[in-house]
Every structure is written in structure tokens, then in C-alpha cells.
Amino acid sequence: MNFGFLRIKSTRIRILLFFLCFTCHFQLQAKQIQFSLVPDREDIIQYEIELWKTEELGDEIPFRVLANPGPISLFIPDGYEFFRIRAIAKRKVRGFWTELYKVALFGKKPKPITKPIAKIPVKTDVLVPIESREGKPELFLTTNQITIVPTSVEKKIRIQYRINGGPWQTTTSPLLNFSKDGNYRLEYKVTNELGISDGMQVWEFKVDTKPPVTTYSFLDPPFQKKGTTFISSKNGLLLHSSDEGSGLSNIRYRTSCGDDQVSDYNVWLESSWMEILSGCDKNILLEISAVDRLGNEEVPKQIIIQTQKKAK
Known part of the structure; x- marks a missing residue:
């Protein structure tokens, strides 16, 4: 048959x-x-x-x-x-x-045993890799909060987590705040009502919320009188920016000449100072702002240059 x-x-x-x-x-x-x-x-x-x-x-x-x-x-x-x-x-x-x-x-629908899946809802701009001074990629957090969101058909789940080796915490959907700069190690696992876990997940990242700090000084000590600094084109402007977190990206500047509108930001180069002085014969407003590689921007510093008219 x-x-x-x-x-x-x-x-x-x-x-x-x-x-x-x-x-x-x-x-x-x-x-x-x-x-x-x-x-x-x-x-x-x-x-x-x-x-x-x-x-x-x-x-x-x-x-x-x-x-x-x-x-x-x-x-x-x-x-x-x-x-x-x-x-x-x-x-x-x-x-x-x-x-x-x-x-x-036969004829019955067995209850599916599903393995819970947990994830940090990462967009492309939430955790970003940045190369360190030693050339190794490090993850930086671009927001001060992380929510561990279980994605599973199971309703009864629990999340166990700890930060930097601290005590274990248990909840259903934790909202974690990272307001202080530094290195972090987040360990967590998700378990459903049957005791099935997706295994331990480990995230190591850095938090950097502080912008760079810029200082400036004039080369060839300028002449000072009664609290007023007098400079010429021979007195170059030296900028120094430092960032202890993700590292310096660039120094930006913008200017206004007299009553003109403020220009767009440009990247500061060695030739920028001479171009600013030679491009305006009126009072100059110079704003300087450094940006780190994570996008933290310094509050602009202002330098006001009043043009001294030559005596006839």
C-alpha cells in the first residue's frame, strides 16, 4: 500500500x-x-x-x-x-x-513558553562610539536617562539590574538616571513568570555632560593702561581648549563688524585672527565657543575690540 x-x-x-x-x-x-x-x-x-x-x-x-x-x-x-x-x-x-x-x-492550544527579550531602546544617537586618545572605541551616553524596556509577549516579567557593582535592584521597567560624568557598568537581566531569563546583559559606557573650557591670551604682551588692553596686529590671539570627557572636536567663532549682524560660526584656524582684524576697521565683537566630540558646547566667550582712530 x-x-x-x-x-x-x-x-x-x-x-x-x-x-x-x-x-x-x-x-x-x-x-x-x-x-x-x-x-x-x-x-x-x-x-x-x-x-x-x-x-x-x-x-x-x-x-x-x-x-x-x-x-x-x-x-x-x-x-x-x-x-x-x-x-x-x-x-x-x-x-x-x-x-x-x-x-x-489534540484540539488544545498549548501555552507558548517564550524567552523574554530585553533591550535598551537605542537610537543611533543614544549610545555613540568615540575613539579614545589610545585609539580604542568607547561608548558614550548622549542622554541622561535609560529605560530598560522588555519586548515580550509575557506580561509578568521582572528586571534585575545593578550599576557599577552596587546592590541588585528588582523592578518591572526601570528608568535609570546618569547625571554625573564618569564611567558606568550596567548589568541587567529579564526574567518571565516561568523563571526563564534572557541571560545577563552588560553595558559599559561613559557619561560626559560637561562642555570644553577655553582660555585665551595675547602673544607678545600687549600694552595696558588703566585696565584697558591695547593691541595691534602684531599681538596674536592664542586659544587653548581642553575637555576631560569625550575630547575636543573644534573651536568655533563668529564675529560682527560695527553694527553688522553676527556672522555664522566658523572653525578657528591659525589664520583666523589676522583675517578678523584685516576684514574690519570698526569695532569688532568676537565670540568663541568650543565643542567636544559628543556635541557639548561651551557658553560663548566674548572679546570686544574697539578700534582706535588714528590722530590726524
Whole structure:
């Protein structure tokens, strides 16, 4: 006897026999189950059912039953725990077998055991890698808060976490604040109601909220009189910016000449000072602001230069 199921291919005949739809509510009554065999093609005339004691199909001879389309009450003899079905069309063309169904679970929807997944909702700008002075990438936090958000179908979960080796905390969705600059090590794991955990997660990152600090001085000590500093084009302006966190990105400046509007920011270069002096013969307002590699910007420092008119 030839055993197959649902989809038949031959050199001359190709018959697609799709497995039945279970239309009635399944009821498990001792060793008897009830369901309906509903053909989806007119040429399906019968169904063949095999009962098995184990899932090792090659180690035993199954108990076979034939059934017509329609409602059926399948009696399961003692010792048989599994069954499968295939359709039989006209001319005894047999389809493929279904999967092996377990009698005890047939018609029931087992509760899925899911592994919880936890993640820090990271956008591209929340944790950013920045190369250190030694050339190694380090993660920097660009916001002062992190929320550990479990993404799972399970509703009853708990999150255990600790920061920098401190005591373990347990909650359902922690909101963590990192307001102080420094190095941090965040350890956490998410566990569902069945005790299944996604494993320990470790995040090591730095927090840098302080902008760079810029100081300036004039080369060739200028002349001073009564608290007023007098400079010429020979007195170069030296800027020095330092940043203890992510490191200095650049120093920016903008100017206004007389009553003109303030210009856009430009990057400070060695030639910038001479260009500023030579490009304006009126009073000059110079604003200097350094930016670190994380985007923290210094409050602009102002230098006001009043042009001294030459005596005739």
C-alpha cells in the first residue's frame, strides 16, 4: 500500500490534495476525539488515519483506520499516543501525511513558553562610539536617562539590574538616571513568570555632560593702561581648549563688524585672527565657543575690540 499525503506529483497526473480543515470544536473524551474531515477538493473520497504508540515511526507497525469525509469520532486504543492523516482521492491517489499529532494535546492550544527579550531602546544617537586618545572605541551616553524596556509577549516579567557593582535592584521597567560624568557598568537581566531569563546583559559606557573650557591670551604682551588692553596686529590671539570627557572636536567663532549682524560660526584656524582684524576697521565683537566630540558646547566667550582712530 502506498502512503503519502496531500500533494501528488506524477509524470502525467498532478493532483494537489490539501489537508482537511477542522471546523468543529475539538473535544478530548478519554481515548476518543471528535472532529470533522472537510475535503477541499471534489475528488477526495476518503481519509486514511494511522495511530502510533511513539514518535519513532520506523520502530513499530501503526494501527490504520479509514474514514469518510464529514464528522468522525476517532477511537484511540490504549497505548497509542499519536496519529496522522492523509487524503485519498479517486483512483486511490494518496496525498502526503500530515504532521504527527499528539492525542493528549489534540484540539488544545498549548501555552507558548517564550524567552523574554530585553533591550535598551537605542537610537543611533543614544549610545555613540568615540575613539579614545589610545585609539580604542568607547561608548558614550548622549542622554541622561535609560529605560530598560522588555519586548515580550509575557506580561509578568521582572528586571534585575545593578550599576557599577552596587546592590541588585528588582523592578518591572526601570528608568535609570546618569547625571554625573564618569564611567558606568550596567548589568541587567529579564526574567518571565516561568523563571526563564534572557541571560545577563552588560553595558559599559561613559557619561560626559560637561562642555570644553577655553582660555585665551595675547602673544607678545600687549600694552595696558588703566585696565584697558591695547593691541595691534602684531599681538596674536592664542586659544587653548581642553575637555576631560569625550575630547575636543573644534573651536568655533563668529564675529560682527560695527553694527553688522553676527556672522555664522566658523572653525578657528591659525589664520583666523589676522583675517578678523584685516576684514574690519570698526569695532569688532568676537565670540568663541568650543565643542567636544559628543556635541557639548561651551557658553560663548566674548572679546570686544574697539578700534582706535588714528590722530590726524
